[in-house]
Amino acid sequence: ENGLQAWLRYAPLPQGHNTPLPLSIIALNSSTNSPVNTAGQELQKGIQGIFGKQLSVFNTGKETSSAVVGTVSQFQKAFGSSPVKNKLEEDGFWLNVKGSTVQILGQNERGALYGAFEYLSMLAQGNFSNVEYATNPAAPVRWINSWDNMDGSITRGFGGNSIFFADGHVVSNLTRASEYARLLSSIRINAAVVNDVNANFTTIDPENIQGVGRIADVFRPYGIQLGLSLDFASPMELGNLSTYDPLDPGVIVFWDDITKQIYDRIPDFAGYLVKADSEGTPGPLVYNRTLADGANLFAKAIDPFGGIVMYRAFVYNLLNESDWTADRANAAVDYFQPLDGQFDDNVIVQIKYGPIDFQVREPASPLFANLLETNTAIELQVAQEYLGQQCHLVYLPPLWRTILDFDLRVQNQSSLVRNVITGERFKRPLGGSAAVVNVGLNDTWLGSHLAMSNLYAYGRLAWDWTSDSEEILQDWTRLTFGLDQTVIDTITQMSMASWPAYENYSGNLGEQTLNDILYTHFGPNPQTLDNTPWGQWTRADHTSIGMDRTVSNGTGFSGQYPPEVAAMYENLETTPDNLLLWFHHVNYTQKLKSGETVIQHFYDAHYEGAETAQAFVTMWQSLEGKIDDERFEDVLFRQVFQAGHSIVWRDAIVNFYNNISGIPDDAGRVGHHPFRIEAESMELRGYEPYVVSPFEAASNSIAIV
Ligand code: BDP
Known part of the structure; x- marks a missing residue:
């Protein structure tokens, strides 16, 4: 097995079964582009794979002993009344399994397809229970962002070249794009932005609009809508205008026209993603316009077609400043909070989970607590840019849940990040999430079999942020590697230990990931952090370490949180150890809550983390013969690499701190x-x-x- 089928393998069940199966499949829409038609095909394929039984797909017939899939209204039309007892929201579905009689009914066609995947996922895991329930998404926006470039490269892509683009054009063979859409719809993702946030204006030239139209065509049967990242300066670069000022009438006409061209070709186009005024990208600030002016320019162009604008909050400008004492963590709130209420209703401000940039440990971005009259979404990263680039096993849901379950205490009331981004807390009409994924042409999609659990889990969480990280992982494992309990237990143990281990050897106590910040974002290079203008600082000197972000003495960042949270972080005593150095500058001899000193904790954590990574190798080796050789060997290769690289990490960092502080390791390991x-x-x-x-x-x- 090469991994291409990911969690949709439909492998034969090992044990016999005597469960009654439907005798046929009834898909209530048979037109080729319809997700309900896709659902019928998928049910056929799945049941064939799991049970070796070839069922026929009809679009009408007798309901008893059939698997019927369609929308609620299609069902009513065909069978007279709806059996659905609960309220279904957009994309929601109803699943009713009574032995061989199965009803899979979506609020819309996409929901029906989700329901079909859900039923197949039960069967593939050997779960033959009778069930009857409705389920609805936590939020309407459950997107993927792909950082693919028009030349076929992928920014922070670790699984080969683009499945969408090559040499400036959309590739002619879109088989992989279609297979990707299948994977995404099975985890209830509803849209994918296909090009990098550092967008190239050629993506929206007339030829490429046709090209991305072909991508949308292969996405459509799976209910995946296409989105595009925009280059803010396109009016100049593509339209030959002398300006890209968002308030200029010519610029407005330019974007209206582009939007119309896109919708002419892609009537179900999802929307735009905009990275402006960030890391050198052009934006409204160039013309002294506000970020809201920039966002609303696109919002107004796309509103008549029902599209939305995801406007990224990743805006900071330290690169040109000679004074690197300014705190980049402050930037998002500084830029966006004053604009609260000024964004159009079809704009969503897309906020990275932490205030810096996908680090191994960050506090929740305070911007989630500062936009009460603006739609928001959280941006996560399945691509492990700073987290080992798929060469290290790091199962991310526990990290994500730390942020999403964090209570920001806005107006002294419960304000969990997950309730903010779904729109629930501040009664916003829109909201949700986007994850940077970056699959490539590699058969494994992400470059590593085990990394796929992060993609699977992202979809499951975006549907329900309260889902349990470990249960999701076990479902994924059963679907990906089969039902052997040892395999499930071992992968669970490794994955659940993986984020703490990576944090231990790559940057603990809230220091951030101490990797090479200049280019690769891979491997240890702590010195680059304090010697570049990127703002991921540790402020380590001979006696002390950490970034003082307090209001009383530091950069003032802690004051960006609502009072209860601000007070917690302001005070050294109440700041959790795992964020101590994020908020405070302390001596290496400062005692942690555990009683250990900061420096000794560094030493111990790095040894412990690397030791855990060594153990992954033996744990994985114990699975030999229990899974196919191809994937066994592939994963083993990566685990051996991680084991070695974790020692490189450990020794580089402990030596660095040993040299800089001159304080020996109590256990006498460092340097020996x-x-x-x-x-x-x-x-x-x-x-x-x-x-x-x-x-x-x-x-x-x-x-x-
Ligand atoms: C950084 C990446 C860079 C992205 C940027 C972003 O290194 O390649 O363009 O984030 O999110 O982490 O815009």
């Missing part, structure tokens, strides 16, 4: 590697030792060249 042979201690033929910079890139600062 009894079993290691240094390259420079070998007999060198054709190599010379040299002193490396930064020093932590090699043990004892010495490498060979």
Whole structure:
């Protein structure tokens, strides 16, 4: 098995079964582009795979002993009345399994398809219970963002080149795009933005609008709508105008026209994603217009067609400043809070989960607590940009849940991030989530079999943020690797230990991920953090470490939270240890709540984290023969890499802090590697030792060249 089928393998069940199955499938719409038609095909394929039984698909027939799939209104038309007892919201569905009689009814066609996948997921896991329930999504926006470039490369893509683009055009063979849509609809994602947020204006030239139209065509049968990222300066670059000022009448006409061209080709187009005034991208601030002026420009163009605008809050400008003491964490609230209430109703401000940038540990972005009259969505990252780039196992839902379950206490009332982004807390009409995914042409999609649990879990959580991380993982494991309990237990144990382990060896106590910040975002390079203008600072010196973000003494960031939360973070005593260095600058000898000093915690955590990563190898090896060899070997290769790389991480970071602080490790481990042979201690033929910079890139600062 190569992983291409991901969790939709429909593998034969190992044990026999005597469950009554439907005798036929009735799909209440048979037109090719209809998700209900797709649902009929999928049920046929799934039952064939799991049970080896070929059922026929009809579009009419007797309800008893059939699996009927369609919308509620299609069902009423065919059978006279609706059996659905609960209220269905947009994309919701009703599933009623009574032995061989199965009703799968969606509020819309997409919902019906979701229901079909749900029924198949039960069967594939050997679950033959009779059930009867309705389920509705937590929020209407459950999107994917792909950072694919027109040349076929992918920004922070770790699974090969783009399945959508090559050489400036949309590829002719869209089989993989269609297979991707199938995976996405099975986890109830309803739209995908296909091009990078650092957008290229050529994406919306006449030829490429036709091209992305073809992508939308292969998405449509799966109920996935297409979205596009825009380059704010397109009116100049593509339209030959002399400005891209959002209030300029010519610019307004330009975007109205582009929007019309897009909807002419893609009538169900989902909307725009906009990264403006960020990391060098053009935007409204260039013309002294507000970010709301920028967002509303697109909102007005797209509103007549029912589309929406996802406007990213990832706006900061430190790159040109010589003074790097300003705190980038403050930027989102500084820019967006004053504009609350000024965004049109079809704009959603898309906010990264933390105030910096997808780090291993961040507090929830305070912007979620500062936009009371604006729609919001959370931005997550399935692509493990800072988190090991799919070469390290890091199961992300526990991290995501930490943020989504955080109570911001707006107006001293319960204000969980998840209730803010769904629109519930502030009674907003729209909201939801987007995840940066970046699948590529690799058969494994993300470059790693185990990383796919993050994609699966994202869809499950976006539907219901209260779903349990471990249960989701176990469903995914059964669907991906089969029903062997040892396999399920082992993958659960490894995955649930993986985020804490990565945090332990890559950046603890809220220091952020101490990796190379300049280019790769992979592997240890703590020195780059304090020597670049990117704002991911640790402020480590010889005696102390951490970024003082208090109001009383620091950058004032803690004051961006509502009073109860601000007070907690302002005070060293009440700040949780895992965010201590995010909010406070302390001596290495500062005692944690555990009683340990900061520096000793560093040492211990790095050894513990690396040890956990070593254990993943033996745990995985114990599964030999219990899963297919191809995937067993692939994963083993990655786990061996992670085990080695976690030691590289451990030693680089502990040496760095040992050197900078001069404080020894109580356990005497740091600097002692009894079993290691240094390259420079070998007999060198054709190599010379040299002193490396930064020093932590090699043990004892010495490498060979
Ligand atoms: C950073 C990535 C960069 C993205 C940026 C963003 O390194 O490639 O363009 O985020 O989200 O983390 O816009």
